[in-house]
Amino acid sequence: MTTIPNTTRSTRQRGEVLALLRDTDSSHSAQQLHQMLRERGAKVGLTTVYRTLQLLVDAGEADSTRLPGGEQLFRLCGGTHHHHLVCRRCGKTVEVAGPAVEKWADRVAAEHGFTDVGHTIEIFGHCTDCA
């Protein structure tokens, strides 16, 4: 029986992860973040990094995008619905809004009788620095 916690505690590790995320405007994998934490001298286990990231995603404070290769990248982001423009090389990320696209997706789905509709829209490329 999986027990569901009813409180969320503030720990040093969660603070370190959050602080690190606030110091960057790029998307990074959990493993990259773990390595970066180690480099700045913050001792946080890889497992905890994953857990914290998932927590943030669930709380809507961060979101994740998946590279074509399958690995997940994370970053903090605002609460409003948006999508991302991500540099394939360095991970630099720009939030973009596309109200028209949202509507298009919903309309297309509705036309085919689909319900509980969601969508995945990511734009990849090389940023000016990496081109």
Place this chain on the structure above:
Amino acid sequence: MTTIPNTTRSTRQRGEVLALLRDTDSSHSAQQLHQMLRERGAKVGLTTVYRTLQLLVDAGEADSTRLPGGEQLFRLCGGTHHHHLVCRRCGKTVEVAGPAVEKWADRVAAEHGFTDVGHTIEIFGHCTDCA
């Protein structure tokens, strides 16, 4: 030194995979396809299924979409650029075109100086049968 083949051979296994793909209009994972082949009595190794699917994707005869969970789904598809509306439950897939969305993606990327631009657009939902 990796030797690159300069011919492509037609084998029973590749025929079986292709035949199976032609019998469905849904997206399936490599493992599902492998299982389906086994059920119809076609002996094809899982490795070969993966290899053949990748071959088809490279040749532009099939394409793959990635579920939020990370696993790859495959299906045959036409050569023109398009996106997919996929049922999360049964995999039923509809090809959809969105010229306006393509242009939007390219324009947004260009505005931020990104080059070599590509995008990922998938719509998920539950089809009429699975709702």
Place this chain on the structure above:
DNA sequence: ATAATTACTGGAAACGATTACCGTTCCGGT
């Protein structure tokens, strides 16, 4: 046809990212 060449096959082992386990640590309310 037959032989020589080389792509293909497939089971097992390796892989990389992520998750589960579980004993230990430590946050937070009393």
Place this chain on the structure above:
DNA sequence: ACCGGAACGGTAATCGTTTCCAGTAATTAT
């Protein structure tokens, strides 16, 4: 300070996928 349970973190397991490599079979050359 005490206690209960949330969180930690190292290790082992899982999952989808790829690599290895020795055996098989499709093509090409003789």
